[in-house]
Amino acid sequence: MYAITVREAGGPEALRWTEVADPEPGPGEVLLDVAATAVNRADLLQRKGFYPPPAGTSDVIGLECSGTVAALGEGVTGWQVGDEVCALLAGGGYAEKVVVPAGQLMPVPSGVDLVTAAGLPEVACTVWSNVVRTARLGAGETLLVHGGAGGVGTHAIQLAKALGTTVAVTAGSAERLRQCADLGADITVNYREQRFEDEVKADVILDNMGAKYLPRNVAALNRGGRLVVIGLQGGVTGELNLGQLLSKNASVTATSLRYRPPAEKAxxxxEVAEHVWPLVTAGAVRPITHQVLPLRDAAEAHRLLEAGGVFGKLVLAVRS
Structure with a gap:
């Protein structure tokens, strides 16, 4: 098969279309013929040498895909060759074939085409696991999403609105904030011009910045608020005012989806297939695709994401 490989850690030019050995499914695994994958910021970090895959998994970049079941490993039940699926991966998505634990497969939501479905697993599982399972966002509460125009952000806006909450977002331009409002965001904050902690008080904050926003996020929490850190774009070491946290009975949690064990991912x-896919089928939560590019053009997709201006997800199709 062909896959995108990294010649050596570096810029987008390090990505190469290369012939590699076909993967083989082991016990409990499924082999997929990949239709498409999608680009995540974690992919940029892995390309630069900062985000290695978990031990024993593919070193090919790619945390999600859609495709067709090509073969079943020993002991796999519930799936058949030919089934159209999407999958949450620990790696390997930028390829024509990938092996995935059977528990990380999901059916393609009704009404979504196979290529578009490639951009759903990572955002849906990230938002569900952090906003719903970890932070327990409930109806009537307020969610603040940093990076509202990104893949995770555009999904979080829609899911939170479907759950009956007020949604606030940060983004860096009036146009991106308008697009977030079109998806349902109630409060929009231009982080270049406004201090979000002066504009919003939230019960749950979904944060992709890490250290840079840590004290400001705590300031923006309501009593009993929950801050969930899922990214470190603003650094890894910050100052935490424990007194302020205690006075609010608030909490800070940091999570990673990639390194969770397969049973937890399953x-x-x-839960995503049970609770989120019906919302997708009903149109309450839509996959937001900025652009579809050929998988061979993964380097260009990385350049686009790094340059800014992408709204939603960049999808890489194996075949045009």
Whole structure:
């Protein structure tokens, strides 16, 4: 098969279309013929040498895909060759074939085409596992999403609105904030011009910045608020005012989806298929695709994401 490989850690030019050995499914695994994958910021970090895959998994970049079941490993039940699926991966998505634990497969939501479905697993599982399972966002509460125009952000806006909450977002331009409002965001904050902690008080904050926003996020929490850190774009070491946290009975949690064990990922994907996919089918939560590019053009997709201006997800199709 062909896959996108990294010649050596570096810029987008390090990505190469290369012939590699076909993967083989082991016990409990499924082999997929990949239709498409999608680009995540974690992919940029892995390309630069900062985000290695978990031990024993593919070193090919790619945390999600859609495709067709090509072969079943020993002991796999519930799936058949030819089934159209999407999958949450620990790696390997930028390829024509990928092996995935059977528990991390999900059916393609009704009404979504196979290529578009490639951009759903990572955002849906990230938002569900953090906003719903970890932070317990409930109806009537307020969610603040940093990076509202990104893949995770555009999904979080829609899911939170479907759950009956007020949604606030940060983004860096009036146009991107308008697009977030079109998806349902109630409060929009231009982080270049406004201090979000002066504009919003939230019960749950979904944060992709890490250290840079840590004290400001705590300031923006309501009593009993929950801050969930899922990214470190603003650094890894910050100052935490424990007194302020205690006075609010608030909490800070940091999570990673990629390094969770397969059994935990299987639980998350099962809940997403049960609770989120019906919302997608009903149109309450839509996959937001900025652009579809050929998989061979992964380097260009990385350049686009790094340059900014992408709204939603960049999808890489194996075949045009």
């Amino acid at each position: 639980l998350i994907t099962a």
